[in-house]
Amino acid sequence: MRPAGLDSFKNIREQNIMTLKQKKEEGTKVAGIYCQFCPRELVLAAGAIPVGLCGTKNDPIAAAEKDLPRNLCPLIKSSYGFAVTDTCPYFHFSDLVIGETTCDGKKKMFELMQKIKPVHVMHLPQMPDRASSLALWYDEILRVKAAIEEQFGVEITDEAIREAIHITNQEARALKELFDLNTAKPALLTGTELLMTSFQVSFIADRRQGIAMLDNLVAEVRELALKGYHVGDENTPRILITGTPIGMGSEKVVTLVEECGGLVVAMQNCSGYTPATLHIDESDTRDPIMLLAEKYIGIPCSVMSPNPGRRETLERMISEFKVDGVIDLTWQACHTFNIESYFIAELVKDKLGLPFLHLETDYSDSDRETLRVRIEAFLEMI
Amino acid sequence: MLVAGVDVGSVATKVVIIKDDTFYFRTAPTGWSPRQAGTEVLQDLLSDLGYRKEELDYVVATGYGRVSLGFADKTVTEITCHARGAAYLVPGCSLVIDIGGQDSKAIKIDPQGQVLDFAMNDKCAAGTGRFLQVIAAALGNAVSELSEMAAGRTPLALNSMCAVFAESEVIGLLASGHDKGEIVAGLHHSIARRIASMVGRLGSFDRVAFTGGVARNDSLRQCLESVLGTDVIVPENCQMAGALGAALIARGYCK
Numbered sequence: 001m002r003p004a005g006l007d008s009f010k011n012i013r014e015q016n017i018m019t020l021k022q023k024k025e026e027g028t029k030v031a032g033i034y035c036q037f038c039p040r041e042l043v044l045a046a047g048a049i050p051v052g053l054c055g056t057k058n059d060p061i062a063a064a065e066k067d068l069p070r071n072l073c074p075l076i077k078s079s080y081g082f083a084v085t086d087t088c089p090y091f092h093f094s095d096l097v098i099g100e101t102t103c104d105g106k107k108k109m110f111e112l113m114q115k116i117k118p119v120h121v122m123h124l125p126q127m128p129d130r131a132s133s134l135a136l137w138y139d140e141i142l143r144v145k146a147a148i149e150e151q152f153g154v155e156i157t158d159e160a161i162r163e164a165i166h167i168t169n170q171e172a173r174a175l176k177e178l179f180d181l182n183t184a185k186p187a188l189l190t191g192t193e194l195l196m197t198s199f200q201v202s203f204i205a206d207r208r209q210g211i212a213m214l215d216n217l218v219a220e221v222r223e224l225a226l227k228g229y230h231v232g233d234e235n236t237p238r239i240l241i242t243g244t245p246i247g248m249g250s251e252k253v254v255t256l257v258e259e260c261g262g263l264v265v266a267m268q269n270c271s272g273y274t275p276a277t278l279h280i281d282e283s284d285t286r287d288p289i290m291l292l293a294e295k296y297i298g299i300p301c302s303v304m305s306p307n308p309g310r311r312e313t314l315e316r317m318i319s320e321f322k323v324d325g326v327i328d329l330t331w332q333a334c335h336t337f338n339i340e341s342y343f344i345a346e347l348v349k350d351k352l353g354l355p356f357l358h359l360e361t362d363y364s365d366s367d368r369e370t371l372r373v374r375i376e377a378f379l380e381m382i
Numbered sequence: 383m384l385v386a387g388v389d390v391g392s393v394a395t396k397v398v399i400i401k402d403d404t405f406y407f408r409t410a411p412t413g414w415s416p417r418q419a420g421t422e423v424l425q426d427l428l429s430d431l432g433y434r435k436e437e438l439d440y441v442v443a444t445g446y447g448r449v450s451l452g453f454a455d456k457t458v459t460e461i462t463c464h465a466r467g468a469a470y471l472v473p474g475c476s477l478v479i480d481i482g483g484q485d486s487k488a489i490k491i492d493p494q495g496q497v498l499d500f501a502m503n504d505k506c507a508a509g510t511g512r513f514l515q516v517i518a519a520a521l522g523n524a525v526s527e528l529s530e531m532a533a534g535r536t537p538l539a540l541n542s543m544c545a546v547f548a549e550s551e552v553i554g555l556l557a558s559g560h561d562k563g564e565i566v567a568g569l570h571h572s573i574a575r576r577i578a579s580m581v582g583r584l585g586s587f588d589r590v591a592f593t594g595g596v597a598r599n600d601s602l603r604q605c606l607e608s609v610l611g612t613d614v615i616v617p618e619n620c621q622m623a624g625a626l627g628a629a630l631i632a633r634g635y636c637k
Contacts, residue, residue: 349499356499370485373446374502377461381497 001229005217006193009200016203017089023049023205024093029152032094032117034079035102036270036278036299037124039141039292043098044164044207045156046148052202053097054088055079056247058363067112073331074362075245076105083116090203091117096151098144100124102303103336120147128297128304138293145289161288165280167207174214175201176276181221182265185322186230187238188221191254191264193231198272199247237262237382238322242314242344243329243337245271250363253329253371260376266321268314269329274299277313302336310340311347318352324382325355327375332362355381383636384433385440387628388420388454389463390447393483393511394595395419396625397427400633406431407622416447439636442628446484458631460624461489461500464593467627469495471617472591477584479577479606479614480623481596483511486577490584495627501580508543509576511596517569520549521562525599531566532601538568543576567601574605581610590614593623 024030029048033040034055043050060081061074067084068077082088091097100122101107110121122140125133145156175198181188189197197217204210221229239262246254246269254264267273278299280291300309318326326348330337341358348356357378361367389396390412397420399406408427412419420443428435435453443454444463451457460482468478469491478489486509490499503509511525518525538560542548548569555565581587590612592603597620607614619626 369446370502373459373461374500377459377497377500380459380462 001224001227003189003217003221003224003229005213005220006197008213008217009197012200013203016205019205020049020051020090020093029095030090030093031148032091032097034097034106035100036275037100037102037122037296037301038098039144039296041161041164041168041292042141042145042148042156044167045160046152046154047160048095048148048152048154049205051090051094051205053079053091053094054082056199056245056363057082057249058365059249060085060087061363068109071333073103073105073244073334074250074364075331075334076109078250078363080109080113083113096120096148098122102301103334105333118151120144120151124303125297126303126305129306134293134297137297138290141289141293141296158288161292162282165288165291166282167211169279169282170211171207172276172278174211174218176273177218178214179266179273179276181218181225183320183322184225184230185238186232186234186236187263187265188225188230190231190258191239191241191267192251192258194264194267194272195246195251195254196248232263237379238265238324239263239327239379240266240268240314240318240321240323240325241272241327241329242268242310243327243341244331244334245269246329247271252363252365252368253327253359253361253375256368256372256375257327257379260372260379262325262375262379262382265323266317268310268317270299270301273317274313302334302340307340311343314344315347315352318348318354323354325357325378327378328356328358330358330360332360383633384438385629385632385636386424386428386438386442387463387625387630387632388424388441388443388445388448388451389460389622389625389628390416390420390443390445390451391460391482391595391624392446394621395423395445395447396622397423398622398625398629399424399427399431399433400629401431401433405626405629407619407625409621412447416445417450417452420447420451421453440632442632442635444624444628455632456635458628461487461502462497463624463627463631465489465491465497465627466495466630467623467625468591468593468617469493470626470630471593471619471623472589472615475589475591475615477581477587477590478623479581479590479592480594481509481511481573481577481592482594486510486580486594486596488577488580488584490587495630499584501583503576503580508548509573511594513543513548513573514569514596514599516549517552517566520552521556521566523562528566528570529599529601531563532570533563535561535563535567537571538564540565540568540572543572548572570599570602570605571609573602574609577606578609586612588612591623592616593620595621597621
């Protein structure tokens with residue numbers, strides 16, 4: 001009785017490589033992106049395809065370590081490793097890569113990546129409350145718009161941006177509806193299924209197709225739920241994972257939680273719920289570049305200081321998703337998430353009185369068994 | 383009612399059997415096969431008590447070899463079991479420090495022995511029983527001699543906590559004529575400081591239980607007391623806390 005719609009996402013990544021190849025041959029431009037901060041609406045408005053680039057697997061990390069230090073975040077090493085070994089087809093097809101100065105590691109890695117591909121790096125201000133930060137970010141969005149226009153030889157009109165805002169809003173809405181299925185208790189989708197679906201859909205070249213697939217899956221699961229379908233039961237520990245992003249290849253903590261008898265009902269990170277909550281008011285008639293600037297500077301990433309938004313979102317999610325315990329995942333050497341864990345612990349343990357576990361790990365399997373003991377003990381606390 | 387807790391650790395296998403309200407303990411080296419060790423130690427103790435395995439009402443397995451014991455009714459992590467066992471052995475303690483063969487952990491507990499929070503060092507051998515074994519070997523002594531060697535000595539400042547580097551540092555210190563007792567006292571202080579930083583993440587505590595094989599080292603216990611500034615209590619069966627916790631959990635399932 002498992003939702004059949006899930007299977008439609010399984011091979012999407014592979015199928016889309018062919019679609020992308022074909023589009024490229026027809027002259028469509030492709031922009032590779034890494035981070036949620038990239039205003040993908042501008043890529044869409046340029047008639048180009050935004051694609052998420054690979055950076056969630058352990059395989060190319062050894063190659064990356066020829067140029068990068070070992071003691072660096074695995075996401076940065078994996079991204080660079082895929083690029084330098086030319087093993088990410090999406091990177092291969094990209095005419096332009098858009099990066100941001102989200103952290104020191106990425107910022108400096110992009111300097112190395114410039115040797116392989118044209119990389120436009122956006123200067124991301126990190127104190128979002130300051131007026132000067134918004135002004136700088138507005139300017140950076142104008143800059144990336146100009147870079148896309150120049151690289152792709154097109155003009156991006158306000159009208160096209162507004163259309164792209166509409167599509168991107170729809171995509172966020174569809175994703176949010178998918179994630180919100182798990183506010184039901186017992187839950188309707190496992191964390192592994194949520195992760196697979198939201199990860200795979202990011203590779204679909206045709207946004208409308210992706211939205212339709214998500215909508216179909218949500219409708220199917222809702223219908224199944226009416227007939228009594230659920231995963232786990234009333235007593236299954238409901239875990240929320242927060243922190244650094246997770247993708248296929250770096251899903252070991254999600255897998256371990258579910259192998260040990262828990263269920264990851266929600267993920268508060270930029271590969272999970274965060275982008276699904278971003279929205280631009282389409283009736284706002286102000287300069288669309290300003291609308292984009294305001295949307296993206298509001299992402300509650302740990303690189304922002306201070307970053308109360310993450311805790312507010314987390315507290316709301318813990319209540320809406322009826323969460324029993326929180327795991328804060330930090331990729332090795334990610335200082336901002338690692339330090340911010342102090343505040344997350346304070347919120348979860350002291351204010352809400354829930355079990356909390358902070359894990360620092362990388363993409364390798366070397367600590368799988370030691371992680372398993374911690375996760376099992378954490379679930380036993382519930 | 384007859385229940386058992388089996389704790390298959392990296393160095394020793396511990397078994398606790400509870401028959402009604404009487405507790406029986408047995409321990410033996412784990413050796414190369416956790417499955418065999420767990421089965422045999424349980425079997426030995428059962429035979430000596432005149433019971434057959436089939437008469438057991440419930441068995442809980444814990445420790446790193448817990449999953450290899452097919453006959454267990456349930457497996458529970460060593461964190462939960464140690465908490466439960468230590469709360470029983472040291473009534474009123476709010477923190478358990480367990481130093482075993484391959485990891486060390488600090489567990490914050492409530493009066494019933496339920497885990498409230500924990501911190502664990504399992505990334506390397508630093509501050510574990512294995513670390514002490516390596517150092518004892520470099521000194522040409524047995525682990526059991528370390529406590530007495532360090533007693534009353536002024537600790538020497540040591541720089542390294544990595545088992546490999548500490549071994550070379552110790553050899554260097556011996557070569558330059560330093561006293562073995564002072565070196566061992568220094569090592570105990572390094573371990574205590576490391577444990578204290580782990581404890582610090584969980585809060586402050588006034589009654590601490592110290593368990594695991596390494597807890598038999600009284601010099602180290604004293605170091606922990608002075609570094610933590612609190613009473614550190616080692617129960618008589620300090621090595622049995624995990625198995626005892628497992629047996630108590632097993633008993634809970636039977637009631």
